[in-house]
Amino acid sequence: MRLDKFICKSTSLDLVETRLVISQGQIQVNQQIATDAAMQVHENNHIELLGKRLFARPSQYFMIHKPAGCICSNKDEAYPSVFNAVGLQQSEQLHVAGRLDADTTGLVLATDDGRWSFSITRPEQHCPKVYRVSLAKPISEKAIEQLERGMLLQGESKATLPAVVKPLSPTDVELSIYEGKFHQVKRMFAATGNRVKALHRQQIADIVLDIAPGEWRALSQHEINCFS
Structure with missing residues (x-):
């Protein structure tokens, strides 16, 4: 994942604060100062903030029942963000796996695990x-x-x-x-x-929408494993 996303996932810093500490040279990756927020890092890299090693929190996986009149985005635009519309916090770290149009309703999957969401959207998965x-x-x-x-x-x-x-x-x-x-x-x-x-x-796939419009819930381990 990107370095800035890793820092957000392993600290309480938001994206703006994360990019600031990266630009100030406060992050080291494998004992080297890293100043590129878009740098790709992996879980087995040794990443430190001011000398303290960071470990990413477990990934999050959610089901959302998207109502009409909102968009599958992290920020409000011409329509409100689906995350704001349903009141799902920490949406800055999440992304939607398989977007729906503003007027389309129903099942949306959201996660901060890029590899998991890619497995849903690639055609070879035959999902x-x-x-x-x-x-x-x-x-x-x-x-x-x-x-x-x-x-x-x-x-x-x-x-x-x-x-x-x-x-x-x-x-x-x-x-x-x-x-x-x-x-x-x-x-x-x-x-x-x-x-x-x-x-x-x-x-x-095997994940069936079972919540009311405008609601969200965490996915079960069985549901997560559908795409692991």
């Missing part, structure tokens, strides 16, 4: 993301065939991986996809001539 999709028009058999075969979206050089489509009503479907392209679900249905009215993520 299913399950969505409940409400459509403007009834879904057609042709559209289901297109989605389940894989389709080339505008601006992409490769077709999407085959999806799994489970109709729930004429205008509601459960959709499982195995990658996370930009606005992928909305673009897939737009390519079939339909429009997504509401989108809700209810599951990632």
Whole structure:
């Protein structure tokens, strides 16, 4: 991880304070003064602050039920940050594994473990993301065939991986996809001539959303191990 992230994870300093002590030459990595906040360090490195060795706290893993009208960011922008929206503290150290649009609701995973989140998002993991999709028009058999075969979206050089489509009503479907392209679900249905009215993520791999909108909880060890 980055040196500044390691310092935040092993002290009570925030990111601004951490970068200050790094720039002042107060940090040593393997007996060498380190002044680059972006320097990559590892858990087995010997890292000291003013002569005291630092050890990173255990990683944190959370489930969030994202409400509509917030963004998967650490800071408020045009919309409030999802962390502020649900009242999850220490959000500066966390990042979202698999973002959702501002108007999309449902399951968000947050962590300070970069390797863990990378294993969720890389296509080779073949990690299913399950969505409940409400459509403007009834879904057609042709559209289901297109989605389940894989389709080339505008601006992409490769077709999407085959999806799994489970109709729930004429205008509601459960959709499982195995990658996370930009606005992928909305673009897939737009390519079939339909429009997504509401989108809700209810599951990632074996982790199923089980808390109310606007709530969060720590993941169980079993849930964490899904991607370890």
